[in-house]
Amino acid sequence: MARLLSYLLILASLTLLPAAFANANQNGQASDMVKIAVDDLPVFFSPYATDPLELQYANLFFDPLFRWTDKRQIEKRLVAKWRTIKPGVTRFYLRKNIKFHSGNQLSSKDVIWTFSQIVKEPQLKRFFAGINSIKRVDKYSFDLHSALSNTQLLDYLTHFFVLDAAFYTQNKIDPNTAQEIISPQHNKLLISGTGPYQIKQYNPALHLDVVANKDYWQGQAATNELNFIKIKSANSRQFALLANDIDISASISNKTIDTVHFAKSKSLVEVTSSNVVFFTINDKRSDVFKRSVARNAIHLAINQEGMVKHIINNMGSVRATFTPVQQVELELPNPQLPTYDVPRAKYLLDKIEMPAYLTLLVLVDEVGNTPEVAKALVNMMKRVGIKLVVTEVTDVGVWNKQLFDYDFTLSVWQTSLMDSNNIYQDLFVDSELASYIGALFEQEKSLNSIEDKVNLFGEMQEQHRIIPLFFQNKIWATDNKYNLATIFSINGIPYWHLLTTN
Known part of the structure; x- marks a missing residue:
């Protein structure tokens, strides 16, 4: 009632x-x-403003050079074909007779002018830093110079929306x-x-x-x-x-x-999307978390399967570690999933001198799941004798300043990128966890490649420093007369x- x-x-x-x-x-x-x-x-x-267009809107008004389909395939949009000229140089050929809303015809000049607008904005670095230059060949073709692999480059070019150069400059x-x-x-x-x-x-x-x-x-x-x-x-x-x-x-x-x-x-x-709720444990504020047994005890006290069931109504999944673009559905409960063991957690914590209370910094997400997760964590920690004090923030700038002042953090991360190297680059450099992850990376002086960083990131999860609590899907609702389920890309x-x- x-x-x-x-x-x-x-x-x-x-x-x-x-x-x-x-x-x-x-x-x-x-x-x-x-x-x-x-x-x-x-x-x-x-798409390249200080606060750029969300991708669903960008695709309304502009076409990208490429885009992802629902089958995880790259689809040519403004590009008709492409080929490698030599290592580091790829030639792209535009479709002919495509017109802008103004009536102007699309040409390679528009691609080059658009790139000049992109490089003016520092926040676009994650998508286009790997592109060194774009040079015109003729009206419908251009050479792109980049050290990126083919799959990395095409993935980034799904975010390259071409602007009407003559329209914007003349007006x-x-x-x-x-x-x-x-x-x-x-x-x-x-x-x-x-x-x-x-x-x-x-x-x-x-x-x-x-x-x-x-x-x-x-x-x-x-x-x-x-x-x-x-x-x-x-x-x-x-x-x-x-x-x-x-x-x-x-x-x-x-x-x-x-x-x-x-x-x-x-x-x-x-x-489905690369949307993960991350929980981190910080050993800068409380030395007790320098001990793996303390971090393990905290993880044992968290019922991740229960969160998926009761907070997001099974609209997602739990996996032991974060793996990019993994579309494997796991039924709950699953013996391979992280262990939830309150008696074991209490046993371990009884042997540790814990602080009187612990603190959690929460970055509130737009759907509102992180506050719900925080409430669940408060109750879970209470069951093992821990008082958890929660602070919620909505501003990323405030979050970054306060990140290391708390024992735990809780945030949501997602990306529209699909290449695994690009995904890790986004997570390590541009996500809300970048400062935390970067601090852990700085402790290792021998990280010379993305592979080294990925391996260390996996070790961080095994050490319970970073815990992917669950992967959540986006939920839409629709009148049945529309084919909404069939219009989404793989990302x-x-x-x-x-x-x-x-």
Whole structure:
């Protein structure tokens, strides 16, 4: 009864949600418009801005050189073919007769100009630092100079979205400028890519309405209009779907996913991704954790399988160690999984002089699972006689400053990269754990290659310094009339131009 009452309260709260979808038909929008609830909207409309476009939006307005399919295959997009000229030099040939939204024709000059914009932004280093230069060969071909392997390079090029050089330079438009409100009467083109959709209406606090590009090089998208509606609350997104105010919901709450099953016209879509909840143990604050027996005891006290079952409703998996792009589903319980043994943990801790209390720093994730995991950890530690004090932060800058002031940390990491070397590079250099991992690497003076670092990272997990608590999948909810389950790439990116009705 209590759960039913909470559902009714959330449904009642939907009357307070933005009116972006409530008055859709009154505003004269197309009847075939699909309404998609998202937790946030872009502020900048460039893949290379200070706060770059999320990949699902970047693929709306721009095409990458390559992209990943749902079969873990590289698909040529703006590139027609490529070949190795000599070691370190690859020649790419663009598709011909592709036009930008402005009407300008795509050429190799656009690729080179786009790269010049990329190298201006330090935060893009992880994707493009391995590219030394790009040189024009002719109108439709260019040579890319890089020491990266072929698979590494193509993986990074899935993030290379080509901009319309003439449009931005002639109109003196800075792609790094935050976009203001766009009304349906606004006839000035603000961005120009080769992608399947263009902006119709935009309010950063409410919604992003896009319409199909009629001149798209692959043919006009089957769904003419998409309206991305900003609803911060995961519960509110889900119940807006159940109330038929929206058609599709992103990142729904794990707590209430069972409510979708009550509606025969709705269903869940579970999308696999490299999304890991990491728990770390720091020996800088408490010397006791320099002892492996103390770290082992803490690990024994953590019920990882229980977290997957009760916090994310089995929408994920547990593995003993982190392995990139491993798509193996493990049934729970599984004897190969990390051991949960409270009596053994208490036995070991009784032999150790532990501090009066221990501290946990939590980086709150957008879905909200890390606070739930933190609560579970507090209860688990209590069972073995440990008082755990939790501090939650939402700012990564604050997180990095305080990282080593706590005994434990809890954070979520994910990547859209698929090559294993690229994934480790992202984890070791650009993730929220990079400072912690880097400090452990500094203790080893003989790390000369990525392979050496990967091996040491594995040892860190075996030593219970870094514990991948569980791997969580993204959960979407949809009206059954849409083919939502078939539009995602292997790395979890929705390609919205593939959306159709069943």
